[in-house]
Amino acid sequence: MEQNRPIRRQKIVPLWRDERILSILGQAVFLIILTASLLYLARNMLMNLNRLGLGLGFDFLPLTSGFDIGEHLISYERSDTFFRALLVGLLNTLFVSSSGILVATILGLLFGVARLSGNYLIQSLARIYVELLRNLPLLVLLFFLYTSVFIQLPRVREAISLPGPVLITNRGIAIPWGIPTATFTQYQYILGFGVFSAIALGRGLAWYGERTGRAPLVWLWSLLLFFLIATIGWFILPTRPLTLDAPAVQGLRLAGGRQFSPEFMALLSGLAIYTSAFIADVVRAGIQAVGRGQVEAARSVGLSSMQTLRLILLPQALRVIVPPLTSQYLNLTKNSSLAVAIGYPELFHVSGTILNQSGRTVEVIAITMTIYLSISLLTSAFMNWYNRRVRLVER
Amino acid sequence: MTRKVFPIFAFLIVLTLILAACGGGGGATPSGGEVQTVVETVEVVRTVIVTVEVPAPAGTPQVQIQVAQAPGFGETLKTVQDRGNLICGVNGQLPGFSFVNPEGEYSGFDVDFCRVLAAAIFGDPNKVEFRPTTAQERFTVLQTGEIDVLIRNTTWSLTRDSELGLNFVATTFYDGQGIMVPTDSGIATLQDLEGGTICVQKGTTTELNLADVMATEGVSYTPAVYDDINATYGAYSEDRCDAVTSDKSQLSSVAKGLLPNPDDHVIMDLTLSKEPLGPVVRHGDDQWFDIVKWSVYATFAAEEYGVSSANVDDSRSTSTNPEVKRLLGLEADMGLKLGLTNDWAYNIIKLVGNYAEIYDRSLGPDTPTFIPRGLNSAYMDNGLLYSPPVR
Numbered sequence: 001m002e003q004n005r006p007i008r009r010q011k012i013v014p015l016w017r018d019e020r021i022l023s024i025l026g027q028a029v030f031l032i033i034l035t036a037s038l039l040y041l042a043r044n045m046l047m048n049l050n051r052l053g054l055g056l057g058f059d060f061l062p063l064t065s066g067f068d069i070g071e072h073l074i075s076y077e078r079s080d081t082f083f084r085a086l087l088v089g090l091l092n093t094l095f096v097s098s099s100g101i102l103v104a105t106i107l108g109l110l111f112g113v114a115r116l117s118g119n120y121l122i123q124s125l126a127r128i129y130v131e132l133l134r135n136l137p138l139l140v141l142l143f144f145l146y147t148s149v150f151i152q153l154p155r156v157r158e159a160i161s162l163p164g165p166v167l168i169t170n171r172g173i174a175i176p177w178g179i180p181t182a183t184f185t186q187y188q189y190i191l192g193f194g195v196f197s198a199i200a201l202g203r204g205l206a207w208y209g210e211r212t213g214r215a216p217l218v219w220l221w222s223l224l225l226f227f228l229i230a231t232i233g234w235f236i237l238p239t240r241p242l243t244l245d246a247p248a249v250q251g252l253r254l255a256g257g258r259q260f261s262p263e264f265m266a267l268l269s270g271l272a273i274y275t276s277a278f279i280a281d282v283v284r285a286g287i288q289a290v291g292r293g294q295v296e297a298a299r300s301v302g303l304s305s306m307q308t309l310r311l312i313l314l315p316q317a318l319r320v321i322v323p324p325l326t327s328q329y330l331n332l333t334k335n336s337s338l339a340v341a342i343g344y345p346e347l348f349h350v351s352g353t354i355l356n357q358s359g360r361t362v363e364v365i366a367i368t369m370t371i372y373l374s375i376s377l378l379t380s381a382f383m384n385w386y387n388r389r390v391r392l393v394e395r
Numbered sequence: 396m397t398r399k400v401f402p403i404f405a406f407l408i409v410l411t412l413i414l415a416a417c418g419g420g421g422g423a424t425p426s427g428g429e430v431q432t433v434v435e436t437v438e439v440v441r442t443v444i445v446t447v448e449v450p451a452p453a454g455t456p457q458v459q460i461q462v463a464q465a466p467g468f469g470e471t472l473k474t475v476q477d478r479g480n481l482i483c484g485v486n487g488q489l490p491g492f493s494f495v496n497p498e499g500e501y502s503g504f505d506v507d508f509c510r511v512l513a514a515a516i517f518g519d520p521n522k523v524e525f526r527p528t529t530a531q532e533r534f535t536v537l538q539t540g541e542i543d544v545l546i547r548n549t550t551w552s553l554t555r556d557s558e559l560g561l562n563f564v565a566t567t568f569y570d571g572q573g574i575m576v577p578t579d580s581g582i583a584t585l586q587d588l589e590g591g592t593i594c595v596q597k598g599t600t601t602e603l604n605l606a607d608v609m610a611t612e613g614v615s616y617t618p619a620v621y622d623d624i625n626a627t628y629g630a631y632s633e634d635r636c637d638a639v640t641s642d643k644s645q646l647s648s649v650a651k652g653l654l655p656n657p658d659d660h661v662i663m664d665l666t667l668s669k670e671p672l673g674p675v676v677r678h679g680d681d682q683w684f685d686i687v688k689w690s691v692y693a694t695f696a697a698e699e700y701g702v703s704s705a706n707v708d709d710s711r712s713t714s715t716n717p718e719v720k721r722l723l724g725l726e727a728d729m730g731l732k733l734g735l736t737n738d739w740a741y742n743i744i745k746l747v748g749n750y751a752e753i754y755d756r757s758l759g760p761d762t763p764t765f766i767p768r769g770l771n772s773a774y775m776d777n778g779l780l781y782s783p784p785v786r
Contacts, residue, residue: 048539051467051679054560068606068618070592078606151633170635171592253590253617262635263619343621343630349597353620356531356598359559361538 045362058367060358061086067353069345071261082354089350090371096267096346097333097375103272104332105325108279115284126280133277139338142270146342150262159249167247167254173265174247177258187241190233198226263344267336275332279325286321287313318390326383330376337372347371471676471683472516472734475543480522483509484542487527488624489645490652491757491764492548501525504757505546507747508567508674508691512544514746515690515739529623531598534559537677544687545675548642550600555675562684565691566673569770569779571666572601573643575650578661580637585612585665591637592617596627601641604668628653638663642670648764686733693740695782696722697749698773704748707741722785729785740785750780 015021049056061083068078073091076084114126133141153170154160160168167174202222209218234240247257260268290313298308337348348368355364475481485493485505493503501509510520526542537545538560548570549555551563574593576582582591585608595602597620609616619636621627628649631639639646643662650660674691676684697703700719702710711723720726723744724737731737747753750773758766772778 049560054538054558066603066606068602068609068616070617070619078603078610147629147633151630151635155634170633251590253592255590340622341626343619343626345620349620352531352622353597353602356534357603359534359554361535 049362054359056362058363060360060363063358065354065357067357069350071264071345082358085350085354086347086367086371089345089347092345092350093333093336093347094375096264096271096339096344097336100268100271100275100332100336101329103268104275104279104328107272107276108328109283111276111280112283112287115280116287130277130280133274134281136274138270138274138335139341141274142266142338142342145270146262146266150266153262156249156253159254165246165248167249167257169254170262172254172259172261174254174257174259176244176246177256178242179245181239181241181243183237183239184241186237187233190237191230194226194229194233197229198222201225261344263339263342266342267339267344267346271332271335274335275328278328278331282321282324282328283317285324286317286319289320290316315390319387322383322387322390326380326387329379329383333375333379334372467679469680469682469734471543471680472686475516479517480524481509481513481516481544482524482526482542483512484526484528484533484536484545484547485509486547486624487525489548489648491648491762491766492644493525493527493546494652502757504568504753505548507753507757508546508694509544511690511694511743511747511753512687514742515686515693515735518736518738518742518746520746529598530596531622534561534675537561537675540677543676543683546673548645548672549675550642551671551673552600560678561675562678564674564676564684564688566671566779567691568644568672570642570644570670570672572604572640572668572670573646573666574638574640574663575631575646575660576638576663577634578659582638583663585609585614588616588638589614590616592619592635594619594621594627594631594636594639596620596624596641597622599641600668600670605640608667624649625653640667642672644672644758644766647766648758651763651765682734686735689733689785690739690743692782692785693722693743694748694750694753695773695780696785697740697744698751698780699775699782702744702749703752704745707744711741718785727786 046056062081064079065082065085066078067085069076069085069088071092072088073095074084074088076088111126111129114122115130117123117126151170153168156169156171158169162168164176166176199222202218205218205221208214245256247254247259249255294312294316295308298312299305303311336346339346340349340352343349351364351368355361358364483506485501487493487495487501489503489505491503493501493505496502506525509523509525513523514520516522526536528536528542528545528547533545533547533549534555536542545561546567548568549563550570551566555561556563574585574588582588593605593616595605595618602618602620605618619630621630624645627641628639630636632654641649643666646662650657650662654660674687676687696718697707700710700716700722702719702722707723710719711725714720714723717726721729723741724730724739728737730739733739748756754768754771755761758764768776768778770779772780774781
């Protein structure tokens with residue numbers, strides 16, 4: 001009993017000095033203040049809306065929008081609903097972001113590798129590219145590309161015609177495009193079969209390789225098989241599945257082919273080259289993170305430089321690259337909303353018009369934020385999954 | 396708040412007393428001793444009659460005026476007076492209507508109507524803070540109270556008048572939507588625009604009208620939609636689009652004010668829509684609605700009676716016309732009824748001018764942004780400007 005007494009005395013700490021209680025109390029107070037301020041803001045907004053006789057609600061979505069949108073991936077006209085207008089905007093956002101991500105990744109990889117090149121000229125060019133673009137505000141870059149490059153291209157009547165034919169004008173850039181014919185659906189099945197058999201062949205070869213220790217060229221043979229099936233399918237059908245539609249100047253506009261407006265081109269190139277500068281640095285950091293000894297060891301056991309890159313460098317570099325790459329992809333998607341400045345009808349641009357024509361400020365902004373959040377969370381979920389796949393498996 | 400709560404409270408007490416009195420009259424317990432519970436629903440209408448005390452100049456007896464009052468009534472005027480200036484939402488990019496002139500001051504037709512309001516409220520046309528707004532944000536800043544009134548070449552339409560929680564006050568400029576094309580393009584009819592691209596500003600009624608008309612006429616086109624005036628006409632002048640559409644007044648003022656060679660552009664001879672432009676206020680403050688409305692009408696009335704800034708002092712001392720005397724505050728307390736002083740209209744005319752003066756200053760024949768008056772003439776001159784009687 002006597003031994004316990006000093007311990008017991010230490011244990012008695014008044015409530016207001018107990019660290020555990022204090023920390024819980026602190027969090028509770030913070031939570032209450034946060035909730036109270038949020039409630040206050042929400043109540044304030046509702047009161048003000050009520051005062052003006054405006055309610056909250058999404059009943060405007062099925063109403064006729066009444067305005068046209070310049071570019072739409074799905075059919076859209078003025079008699080369609082606000083909801084469809086939002087959808088058109090969302091698809092445009094997804095289109096420009098995914099194309100942007102693709103181009104930015106390719107450019108970023110090239111410049112990232114170029115910065116590590118032994119060639120002084122290539123290395124300096126890459127450094128200038130990265131330093132220049134990384135330090136310009138994206139909005140300025142977009143304005144520059146739009147007003148000084150794409151709008152300044154020749155008029156429709158004086159279109160630059162490249163072989164193909166590719167037409168370049170200030171109304172847009174048109175490239176030849178395939179138009180599906182009656183047999184296109186059947187051809188899609190053939191392509192599906194091609195993909196399936198290519199994967200099956202690839203699996204088989206990989207299994208053979210693991211069993212015998214001899215490394216067959218898995219990718220080469222799979223691709224060859226796919227193209228073989230695709231080519232046979234193309235000619236075996238009674239009519240060709242696609243006919244080529246060449247663009248041409250017709251009156252005031254470009255007709256035919258696939259056309260990209262100057263706004264789209266400016267936005268795509270702006271987003272792609274801006275983000276590629278960041279990706280280049282991410283790639284460079286990733287490659288440099290792999291120890292030099294690894295490369296030397298790989299070369300000394302007789303791997304070729306291509307094999308070194310594919311089997312030693314990239315798998316290890318990817319672990320470092322993927323997390324920052326994800327945030328660059330998210331940035332690119334979110335930055336696409338800057339298109340509002342140059343007039344490409346992506347989600348934010350269209351929602352601005354809807355907001356104005358329907359007068360539902362709060363609802364439209366809430367919808368827009370939710371959509372951007374969902375896109376970002378989905379991208380991030382996918383990249384996290386990919387990151388887990390390439391992560392070092394520790395045993 | 397107490398100012399508002401007290402009359403309601405007093406009203407409720409009176410109501411209770413009346414109910415109690417009624418209850419007392421019919422309070423005899425029915426024979427048989429059974430007690431009947433009577434539930435009576437009384438709908439309390441929140442409109443009450445209150446007495447407003449208007450500050451009067453020293454020496455004159457204190458006048459008390461009774462006005463019908465709803466919640467929110469009088470809030471805007473009080474806010475504006477307490478603040479000491481009026482916050483007026485304008486375009487800011489439109490020569491002739493609202494534009495920063497070389498002296499660095501806002502000037503133009505819409506701007507002058509902001510000054511008209513300031514003159515009516517403060518007796519000083521310069522007590523205005525101009526707040527440039529884009530087409531897209533204009534209604535939101537008005538709804539949220541960031542500005543007191545929106546005078547920004549805004550078209551009056553049913554949706555905006557109802558669903559947006561706003562009230563259009565009066566039409567100050569009757570306009571119509573037109574299409575401007577480069578002169579050398581040879582485009583003369585809507586059909587010539589088949590397949591073309593048309594530049595239009597985002598969030599405007601013109602955007603909707605264009606879609607309507609083109610759908611009706613079966614002309615296919617691509618809209619190129621921009622956020623502000625400079626971007627829209629910038630794209631047009633760079634030949635991004637074949638034509639640009641907007642209110643004719645805007646097209647003409649932009650062609651003359653912003654584009655390098657005004658003669659290279661022609662406004663097509665067709666009108667796509669009616670575009671009545673005028674000031675807008677929030678729902679919920681009818682006094683403010685009345686003030687803005689009658690300040691506009693005062694400029695119409697002044698032109699009708701031939702009162703201008705030059706002769707307003709003479710008219711005040713010599714005029715025998717009761718209409719003019721009422722307008723200038725010599726007879727009946729017109730200004731007090733609005734919550735202003737009786738010299739409100741005198742101040743408007745003296746300090747800013749009547750409608751004709753305001754029009755000619757910004758859009759008259761001597762200005763670079765000349766637009767013929769047309770429908771914007773007084774009704775005696777076959778125009779549409781017509782003020783209800785000041786009486």
